[in-house]
Amino acid sequence: DGGITQSPKYLFRKEGQNVTLSCEQNLNHDAMYWYRQDPGQGLRLIYYSQIVNDFQKGDIAEGYSVSREKKESFPLTVTSAQKNPTAFYLCASREGSGQPQHFGDGTRLSIL
Amino acid sequence: KQEVTQIPAALSVPEGENLVLNCSFTDSAIYNLQWFRQDPGKGLTSLLLIQSSQREQTSGRLNASLDKSSGRSTLYIAASQPGDSATYLCAVYGSNTGKLIFGQGTTLQVKP
Secondary structure, three states: OOOEEEEOOEEEEOOOOOEEEEEEEOOOOOEEEEEEEOOOOOOEEEEEEEEOOEEEEOOOOOOEEEOOOEOOEOOEEEOOOOOOOOEEEEEEEEOOOOOOOEEOOOEEEEEO | OOOEEEEOOEEEEEOOOOEEEEEEEOOOOOOEEEEEEEOOOOOEEEEEEEEOOOOEEEEOOEEEEEEOOOOEEEEEEOOOOHHHOEEEEEEEEOOOOOOEEEOOOEEEEEEO
16 A cells, blocks of 8 residues: 555654654655644644755754655654754655645654 | 634534534635644544635535635535544645645544
8 A cells, every 4th residue: 555654653862862753655756744743733844855865944944854865765853953852743745736745644752 | 924724723513513614824825725634643634635726625525615815715524423523734835845834723523
């Protein structure tokens, strides 16, 4: 079945540690996105990539980094510079302009 | 700056009732609008995508309308069921890059 796979489902970070969230899609979609969801707030865009080897900052990119070396993969690294990383992280993809965006099941990140 | 608002924040209805969820946006220059459903602790499930040139879109018991000039969209759910209980999110595409701007959602409870 085609879809978007995010792993792990739960992740814990120690102070000063970088952690990487995985997002893989087998939908052959060109564009991929990372959002952050906090309680009581809407989803906010962190980074997005419209094509392999290219990505752009979203509204809240500080403290995060991404790479897009393969079409099917768009990992997100939460660096130690991100002072409030506790949130639900959602990855999405879409085939192209005018097409709907589809989401994975999310990764919940907490601080130890 | 585009802002998306969903009212009410929460709604409780008896089973079988028809209901309308509201979404408003401040900038009428949108590309498309998408409605999602989110179950607790889960990712987003795409319900309907309305192209900017469309007035409405239907899928089963769901009907979404779009009035760009007034900055409004509605999601109509017919004959509601307990399984419809979830948070419903509205999001607008402000450009063809696929960047979504989300409302904070309406949490629906359908009582048996």
